[in-house]
Amino acid sequence: MESILIIEDEVDIAKLVGFNFERNGYLVDIAHDGREGLKKILENQPDLVILDLMLPEIDGYKILKKMQRDTRSHSIPVIMLTAKSQIDDRLKGLELGADDYITKPFSPKELILRAKAILKRNRVTPVAEDFSLGPFRFDKNALAFFINHEALSLSLIEFRLFLFLCQRAGQSQDRNDLLKFVWGYSDEIHSRTLDTHMKRLRKKLGKEGSFIETIRGIGYRVRQPE
Amino acid sequence: MESILIIEDEVDIAKLVGFNFERNGYLVDIAHDGREGLKKILENQPDLVILDLMLPEIDGYKILKKMQRDTRSHSIPVIMLTAKSQIDDRLKGLELGADDYITKPFSPKELILRAKAILKRNRVTPVAEDFSLGPFRFDKNALAFFINHEALSLSLIEFRLFLFLCQRAGQSQDRNDLLKFVWGYSDEIHSRTLDTHMKRLRKKLGKEGSFIETIRGIGYRVRQPE
DNA sequence: AAAATATGTGACGAAAACGTCACATATTGA
DNA sequence: TCAATATGTGACGTTTTCGTCACATATTTT
Numbered sequence: 214m215e216s217i218l219i220i221e222d223e224v225d226i227a228k229l230v231g232f233n234f235e236r237n238g239y240l241v242d243i244a245h246d247g248r249e250g251l252k253k254i255l256e257n258q259p260d261l262v263i264l265d266l267m268l269p270e271i272d273g274y275k276i277l278k279k280m281q282r283d284t285r286s287h288s289i290p291v292i293m294l295t296a297k298s299q300i301d302d303r304l305k306g307l308e309l310g311a312d313d314y315i316t317k318p319f320s321p322k323e324l325i326l327r328a329k330a331i332l333k334r335n336r337v338t339p340v341a342e343d344f345s346l347g348p349f350r351f352d353k354n355a356l357a358f359f360i361n362h363e364a365l366s367l368s369l370i371e372f373r374l375f376l377f378l379c380q381r382a383g384q385s386q387d388r389n390d391l392l393k394f395v396w397g398y399s400d401e402i403h404s405r406t407l408d409t410h411m412k413r414l415r416k417k418l419g420k421e422g423s424f425i426e427t428i429r430g431i432g433y434r435v436r437q438p439e
Numbered sequence: 440m441e442s443i444l445i446i447e448d449e450v451d452i453a454k455l456v457g458f459n460f461e462r463n464g465y466l467v468d469i470a471h472d473g474r475e476g477l478k479k480i481l482e483n484q485p486d487l488v489i490l491d492l493m494l495p496e497i498d499g500y501k502i503l504k505k506m507q508r509d510t511r512s513h514s515i516p517v518i519m520l521t522a523k524s525q526i527d528d529r530l531k532g533l534e535l536g537a538d539d540y541i542t543k544p545f546s547p548k549e550l551i552l553r554a555k556a557i558l559k560r561n562r563v564t565p566v567a568e569d570f571s572l573g574p575f576r577f578d579k580n581a582l583a584f585f586i587n588h589e590a591l592s593l594s595l596i597e598f599r600l601f602l603f604l605c606q607r608a609g610q611s612q613d614r615n616d617l618l619k620f621v622w623g624y625s626d627e628i629h630s631r632t633l634d635t636h637m638k639r640l641r642k643k644l645g646k647e648g649s650f651i652e653t654i655r656g657i658g659y660r661v662r663q664p665e
Numbered sequence: 666a667a668a669a670t671a672t673g674t675g676a677c678g679a680a681a682a683c684g685t686c687a688c689a690t691a692t693t694g695a
Numbered sequence: 696t697c698a699a700t701a702t703g704t705g706a707c708g709t710t711t712t713c714g715t716c717a718c719a720t721a722t723t724t725t
Contacts (some may be wrong), residue, residue: 320723323656330611330657353579354606355620356599368682369595373582380580394581406684408702413682429692429701594712632714634672639712655671655722 216240218259220250222268233321247271254286261332265294290331346379347438348421371414383437391432442466444485446476448494459547473497480512487558491520509588516557572605573664574647586647597640609663611654
């Protein structure tokens with residue numbers, strides 16, 4: 214279960230917020246001043262901190278600063294609670310590493326939503342799904358293509374076609390198979406569509422275009438890099 | 440053992456062909472009309488289909504079309520059986536994705552030979568790199584998208600955007616993150632570009648578009664299917 | 666209820682993607 | 696060397712994609 218630490222000196226607000234988080238399935242802890250808050254952060258390392266900026270003992274900025282400096286806390290996300298007027302303060306807070314803020318008065322619902330968003334964002338570590346060959350890299354999640362670490366935008370068909378060829382580098386692919394894979398059918402009829410796409414690809418690839426070899430009578434091949 | 444499905448309404452021919460394949464070490468199944476044939480294709484996913492074009496219930500073209508659109512069948516090779524005269528029909532069949540044809544009357548020996556050739560060619564199946572979520576499937580190599588096994592063509596941006604959301608299903612992604620991922624920047628300026636793309640996506644997805652939820656004040660989320 | 670804010674949508678024009686054709690060029694085999 | 700065959704390429708028109716705007720609708724706040 215994910216844990217939330219609420220650092221808020223106004224007891225009513227703390228209770229209200231705490232209640233709402235509990236109702237949404239979070240483990241809630243409350244600290245009523247800055248000193249206590251910081252102690253609990255470092256000791257319990259909650260998954261998220263809701264931090265009022267105006268606090269007795271140690272104010273919110275000081276907490277943010279300390280959190281930043283300490284490895285036990287510097288990656289814990291923080292949502293600030295601020296009064297409506299404190300615009301500069303919010304900016305200062307964001308600079309100090311807070312992830313979000315919400316102005317008083319606020320709706321508990323919105324706070325929960327933001328909290329969820331932040332918690333989940335911090336949880337995702339999407340697996341990179343890349344395919345690399347020589348100077349080429351395909352990011353299959355981003356649908357992005359790189360050549361020597363530089364982005365190069367390929368059209369959908371170009372991406373498909375070149376990925377197909379690169380994944381089978383060293384093997385020549387015959388025209389029918391290419392047509393079938395990329396277009397879903399093989400017309401058998403010889404239009405120059407495939408050639409045109411190869412031409413465009415080679416042009417986009419610049420000097421690396423020479424990786425694409427023509428296998429006369431068969432189709433194309435991407436040369437296996439050394 | 441490799442399995443062959445023969446879809447042929449003339450019982451004698453079906454038996455003859457079936458016998459010959461069995462003698463050559465294949466697992467044979469027979470369907471006597473189109474409806475039955477299609478059902479068996481989808482259920483059993485044979486390694487090869489021998490398909491008579493003239494069939495009761497559902498004709499051969501319809502079967503080819505449906506096979507193409509359905510992920511469970513679109514890569515299963517097909518050899519058509521056609522009458523000598525039906526030249527146009529053969530072309531039509533090849534366009535629809537059939538791999539080969541043979542004209543009646545034919546020698547079982549020739550049919551077996553062609554079948555062997557096709558099966559051999561199809562044996563190399565590169566590893567599919569798929570991401571699935573509920574009714575959705577992304578083929579990251581083919582850059583193809585499927586909804587309930589049916590292909591649906593998405594534009595590059597739509598593919599990127601929806602894959603991103605689906606891979607983080609259940610978590611709301613805020614507008615900035617989406618902009619940043621899909622467009623590489625987040626201008627902060629509120630144009631309606633993102634919304635427009637979401638609208639188009641929802642429309643293309645049809646009734647499954649309801650999987651995309653709007654999180655007001657945050658961004659969007661793809662609902663976690665049960 | 667009215668105002669303020671956020672999201673949804675149809676329409677439009679610009680740009681990119683795409684397929685095809687005619688013709689150029691290259692390769693092969695006789 | 697000369698056909699025959701295969702691939703390369705520029706140009707063109709069509710279709711799709713894309714971003715933006717104005718305005719509609721929905722939700723929240725005052």
